[in-house]
Amino acid sequence: MTLLSVSNVTTGYGPTIVNRDASLTLGENEIVTILGPNGAGKSTLLRTIAGLVKPRSGQITFAGETVAGQPPDVMAKRGVVLVPEGRRIFADMTVEENLRLGAYTRRDADGINADVRTMEAFFPILAAKRNDKGGSLSGGQQQMLAIARGLMARPKVLLLDEPSLGLSPLLVKEIKAIILDIGERFGASVLLVEQNAGLALSVAARGYLMQNGRIAISGPIAELRDMSLMRELYLGGIKETA
């Protein structure tokens, strides 16, 4: 069943058009990826779904309701949560405060406390660093915290923007295991934007390939992996025109 659907969305900043007629769907408990070269408009599309960017035109529906143009705090409350590119940890606040901020939309104190413990069990480094400032964490630790903070909202859709950016291959493996676990443990669907195609192709069931702000190709991962066009456009990057 379709949980989130984006149809013919056009976005831009000032005179620049970033996305043109982009459409995609995300089902329940599904992991879907958006692939594409740098500057293709992947992040902007995620930010539009999360409400940080208002679409110029097009429709976004979530759980059957029209949500295009809703502000980010309303989207978070509805259950669509973005883990932003560059992690954006609150550097002056402790790890635990960061986690609790993720649960801002919830009022069930017991549930929030239980979820803090769940996150600390799932990401043991966060338990060890509970009272440290977010800014003192390494890049990989900050990424764990950013994902955990996103999950604290108990989202139905988790939008992950470049979670592997700047991480060592070992940490990328860890992130991969975490993404694969999110659906099962936390019941959230994942829409993943990645430049690391290896990671994206190994966790997602379906994918969209974006080029120059348009969705160029979509399909099951196995098909995408084999497509020569995709290899040219993206994986090899030889004839990259973006």
Added chain:
Amino acid sequence: MDILLQQILNGLSIASVITLIAVGVTLIFGLTGIINFAHGEFLMVGSIVTWLAVSNGLPFPVALILGVLAVALMGFVLERAIFRFTLERPTNGFIVSLGLIVVLQHIVILFWNANQKSIPRPLTTVWEVGGVRIASVRVMVILMTIAVVAMTYVMITRSRYGRALRASVEDRDTAALMGIPVRRYITGVFVLGSALAGLGGGLLIALFPITPFTGGTMVMKGFAVALIGGLGNLTGAVAAGLILGIVEGFSAGYGFSEWTDAYSFGLMILVLLFRPHGLFGGTSGPKMA
């Protein structure tokens, strides 16, 4: 020594009022990047409302509460009607606040003339402790300021709302991604800052007579205190207010009372020369996308 203690008490009581302004200025700047220079006029309006209420026979505590509520309401209306349109360009908000100074002063003059206004001291007891004369009204001003600032501090450092406020100060967009309604927090901070200025105004007129132009000098000192502590830093504003009170007390105690203004501004210049972000480190205001 006796005179000195007395002067320090005097210095602290006036510094209390200035700290109340500084806290408002610093909180509003931290979240919005707007330096509201009309904050002194907010204080003056608090004095006027308190004066009006007392003149109409209301007891001082009731008048003080009315002053706080009136200025809080004024802050709410001005934020909704004006300042929220300057959030993307805080410098415009600053310029708007300069215009508001003139508007607020002249509305007050239009209705209640430009003469000095005073109320009878709400507390007249003077204690004599070992040769030091302690005016209870000054003690009241200091204690009320301590209580209110402490409550504000606890709210900001401990509560869920305070946590969300600090997150919004640090990174507005990411705070919104957490589901925090940042715009509502901005309104809330304007209302809180205004209420503190209203309280400062009510307490000021309990100490001294005021005029419609009192706000100007008060906001200059409040702003100096906020800068010394580090703009956007609540702890810094409170500590700098305390320092200012003691310094002004000493200068008056040693017979240099005419120099008190020079101390606060001299201190501000020195601090900014050697520690541009203030003694306790300020924020640079919100990051603009």
